[in-house]
Amino acid sequence: MTPETLSGHTLVDPWFIHALQRIVEMEAHLLGETLTPSLLRRAKRLGFSDDQVGTLSDMLPEQVRSLRQSWDIRPVYKMVDTCAAEFEAATPYYYSTYEQENEAPALKGHKAVVVGSGPIRIGQGIEFDYCSVHAAWALQEEGVKSIMVNSNPETVSTDFDTSHRLYFEPMDEESLRDVIENETEDDGDGPPPSVVQFGGQTAINLSQSLAQAGLPLLGSGAEAIDIASDRHKFEEFLARLGIPQPPGAAVTSVEEALRVAQDIGYPVVVRPSYVLGGRAMEIVQNATEIIRYLTVATEAGQGRPVLIDKYMEGRECEVDAICDGHEVLIPGVMEHIERAGVHSGDSMAVYPGLNLTPEEVDTIVDYTTRIGLALNVSGLINVQFVILGGAPYRSPLFPREDSPDTSVYVLEVNPRASRTIPFISKVTGLPVVNLATRVMLGRTLKDLGHSGGLWKRQKIVAIKAPVFSMSKLTGVDWYMGPEMKSTGEVMGVDHDFPSAVSKALTASDLTIKPESVVLLSIADKDKAESTTLIRELLQAGIKLYATEGTAAMISAMNAPVTVITKRLSEGHPNVVDVINEGRVNGVVNTVSQATSVLRDGFYIRRAAAERRIPCFTSLDTARAAVESLLFGSGSLQEDQGRPYSIKRSEEYLDGP
């Protein structure tokens, strides 16, 4: 195909296609010729990575790197000076290229590289940019020069005055090692250490490569990261500490998977190992679904093991903690509104855990402390828990009815900053990243005026609520499950739960309005439990529409309901019609993994997304919403609901 034909096909200007052709021609040279210094230099100047060169010339990336070293083919760094070098500039902002003159001689003195988090994606959002920026600032406070590496132009971390130096580079091993080499002084103390705890999974993944290359890390070692991410090592680790976790195993075949699932009992949570944001994670109910999962859905793992764990339908909690090797400081405990099974990034998180008994909090603090110390964490750790026993949803509005006979299990440990760091920092007033970075530099919590244990509980209620962008992604099913789907978050804060939840729901466009109409379509497994929600909706004066099965149940409760068919081919108005015509103002639609249930609900959820009306796929979120209407400030309209506070951030922290 000629570039012109391709240009006609794609409507892309021939100039760009010709450039691509030059890249492709270089590929052919690398594939067909013996690598020489001149060929390698030309390839590097066209932007070929060591990895690409290696693939084409049948070498490992590391071998290409050694060749580059011996042939003295190294990138130099040029300044972004806004004036094409016409005037002198003092911009500490650089990019790499394969030319002669290096404009970035190694910074003198004590310094560290902050590994950024790359592009914003679902599962790795702006939270990690927040953490990287604070890490750079904390380094500076401690007299350490900060060197930022990141590839994302939308961020504060890549702003000119965030760090001493900014390298705008891809977040991969080659770039990072090149930057570190460039920052290694000839007569200095060796390569500067890297900070990998704040750049999300991107930075954590790079920690193993850096460790292999013998490059120093600031804070927790690569070993802690390895134990936390290897299912087998992690299980042994927790067993040694006597801390319970849901039973499970890593498997590599269908037979093994079926055996494990049989042993631990359905439902089970299945997921590929080493993935981000719960990608391709599912809760499966039976053997057929396991077989389907392993044969169809394991692409994500690419030959890597699949993890199978017992699904425990309990309340989920999480903590972030700072560990200095001697003590573990826990800023606060966050409790999720949605029960386990909804990805923590998609759950509404409540600070402080209003429903937790003192015993549960003590256990969480104890487990976190022991895990942090035993893993030898230096810096941050995030631990997720599930609490079994009692009802999986407990409204923070009402006193506990169930006995405190519960047990706490550890679901997950991440030896790095998590996405709740900005939230927990703001609601507790503790500068979490700052403290963690200084601990990583060798300070102790005691030095910094803190001690281990749970930080004082603030007299507020704060709720972090997810925000989805599903109206933009046509064809995407967005029910909440173990795979994260939200793109952002909001916070609602006040001195009581009803006001805080009203604010969180208002800010995330999830309010149920008084005297409105809500359409219900509840999966069979959730029907029994949904009766409380239905009563609360009626009590709030909401009119109910429901699909066939759900309507039958509501009628059986002697409550008024309008039946709307979910069978799109059987007459009008059906569920999609009533949503599109604007006759309903909210939808509650729960799912099960049964294909037919997913398919029926899909059209309802898509219609709601496109019509931009609230759609609840978890009974727990729906209950929080209706309770905010019944007992809180609702959608914060004037003359409606109870009064709510409007205060400066720091006024909340000073207490009511």
Next chain:
Amino acid sequence: MTKVAQRSLQAGDRMGTGASKVLVIGSGPIVIGQAAEFDYAGTQACKALREEGITTVLANSNPATIMTDRGIADVVYIEPLTVEVMDRIIARERPDGILPTLGGQTGLNLAVAIADAGLLDKYSVRLLGTPLETIRSAEDRELFSKLLADMGEPAPPSITVSSMDEARKMAQEMGLPLAVRPAYTLGGTGGGLVRTTKEFEAIVSGGLSASPIHQVLLERSLEGWKEIEYEVMRDSSDNCITVCNMENLDPMGVHTGDSITVAPSQTLTDKEYQMLRSASLRIIRALGIEGGCNVQFALPPHPVVDKAIGSNWEPNAPYYVIEVNPRVSRSSALASKATGYPIARVASKIAVGKRLDEIPNVVTQKTLAAFEPALDYCVVKIPRWPFDKFPAGDRGITTQMKATGEVMAIERCFEAALQKAVRSLEMAGRSLMWEDPDWRRDDSLLSQPSQAIFDYGQSCMV
């Protein structure tokens, strides 16, 4: 001079440097179309205003931002961004100015709602940066077309409709394909290109309900044309500069946020470059913007592409103005990082009365903000799409943005910058050599644009 500009100049005189307490509106949660760039912009704005001795009050509902931290603004409200809440914040803080141009579409929409609710008069507070009329004109398609006509700037033939019946009637007159753009939506939500009657019915009805004022614009499609953007700055003394121009590798028909973008432009003649530069400066002047502004143009394509489109329509202008964002945008974040010119910072200083020649460029520490940046390198931006999370989703890239984020790479030539940017995507080690087994060739090349560049590369080999 247009009425808007006259009014703004008068407002500018009044404004002077008199503002002593300014409310900055943040962009709320990260959604597709509004990502971290507004944390970057808002943080710069708060810092820049404080340097001028102005007390900054920030409102944002998103806790995962640097701007809502202690030490950035003087006063922070982490509360929902609604009119009711703003009313109470304004009543409590009594700012004398509101800066809405750094909070994306959310900030502008809220500013319009605040004005409509009469809060500006109630608390005698004024909007800084962009006149309210300009915000309205840039958002309301009909007013915008009229404004362009007043300025003598060419707009693609179009008509605004507010019902399906009206839309059908107009489509009969104009013929398909048409671009559908709903008024007042984020990242083009609810819009799209329609080639068939079926698509027309679906997208227009979706767009009407997506638009808070139930209005969509039907526009002559310029699919396949080059899409060029300019970032321009203007101060209250009518000094203007262009910060940077950018060219989309993807032609018109693909949302800018979903396009691979190159800075500076690579395929324009000097004459074309200057023609669009002059037009950008004329536009920002006519709109009376004090601060930053983004102007998007469509330029006729290369003859090879023109032939492939096979349009028999004869354009009546050498270019068309597609869109004007009278605020700091995603593109301005990119332009700032691509040039080293801190647009949000300079825009904030201008909003409180500083002139371009009074503002030092703190990035270089040697030049002034009145100095037009020059680049001796090439910058490539590639969007990061969420399709790895949603394999079942519709990957078709249209005028509705789908990317959650983006990467940027800088190098001396386009080829190297492009390859570096591909590496930056962190797509499990995919380089340009990566080939998707599911690719379908031929006319479906653009059906999976997230992989299109890989596909182009492969096609060059065949």
